[in-house]
Amino acid sequence: MPNKRATSLADEGLWIHKLVLIAVAALLALPIIATFIYSIATQWGATVLPDGLTLKWYLQLWQDPRFLQAFGRSLIICLGTLVLSTFVMLPMTFVVFYRFPRLKPLMDLVIIMPFAIPPVVSSVGLLQLFADEPFALVGTPWILLGTYFIIAVPFMYRALANSLQGIGLHDLMDAAHLLGASTTKAFLLIIVPNIRKGLLVSLLVSFSFLMGEFVLANILVGTRYETLQIYLYNMRHTSGHFTSALVMSYFIFTLLLTWVATRLSRQGDTV
Structure with missing residues (x-):
């Protein structure tokens, strides 16, 4: 009897946990679902459901040369930043953990700085410099590349540091030297x-954050180098269905990129 009762209580607790997870997932998915429905609605006013469904907002968006240019600029800046961050942060983090472990507390302090200074304050300082x-870089993509690199540093370092701490770095290096x-x-x-997954996570998190960055891009380059978020801001007075289609396109693109990266990571583990 005690065993049956314990099993019953465990099953009940498991169902409670599942219900909580389902409720949280539904709460998080509700805004996404509502945005998607609004992006394919002809009109959606006082009624519970939209009056009709259409794909014209997506067709209008993806046929807009201005949107395609802004999307391409955002991709170029984000991918360039990730490449630069990988080539700089990957060997640097390795050197800190392998050769200079005493620098770890200093690095933990330094990587907080990009978040300690508000973007508006840092952008004003960059404008003056x-x-x-x-160094007349304001209004050019080069200043975005530099500022985005600084933003990506904390994500890259923290993920790589956690991966290096979990693989037995010195033991692997000693065995390789032998x-x-x-x-x-x-x-x-x-x-x-051995740290491929940590690197992949840092790249995905950095990419998602940088693609959505607006404050620095708006102040430092504005419409002189219109990125995706600036385009979205400039189109805010157009149809809400159109901007919803833009938001959903960005979300679907990020989701597909995450899926592809996950598949590549699993294939690498299999090999």
Whole structure:
């Protein structure tokens, strides 16, 4: 009897946990579903359901050259930032954890700085530094590349640091050295594959954050280099169905990118 009662209580607790998870998932999915329905609605006013369904807002969006240019600019800036962040942060984090572990507390403090300073304050300082010669970068994509790199640093470092702490870095490096591998070769062939998932997570989080960044882009470049978020801001006075289609297109693109990255990661594990 005690065992049956304990099993019954465990099953009841499991169902409660499932109901809580379902409720939270439904709460999170509700705005997305509502935005999608609004993006394919002809009109949706005082009625519970839209008057009709259409894809004209998506067709109008993806046939707009201005949107395609803004989307392409955002992709170029974000991908360029991720490439730069990977080439800088990956070896730097490895060197800190392998050669200079005493620098870890300092690095933990430094990576907080981009979030400690509000974007409006940092953008004003950047305007004063890079508005005039010899570094007249305001209004160009180069200043966005630099500022986005600073934003991506905390995500990259934290994810890579957690991965390096969980793989036994010094043991792997010592074993590689005993087998005749150099430090560079051991890093590229042993360490990087072992922290691949952490690197992938940092890239996805950074990409999602940078694609949605608006304050710095609006102040530093504005319409002189119109990115996706600036385009969305400039189109805010148009149809709400049109802007909903834009938001859903961005969401679906990010979702597909995450799915592709997850598939590639699983294939890498299989190999």
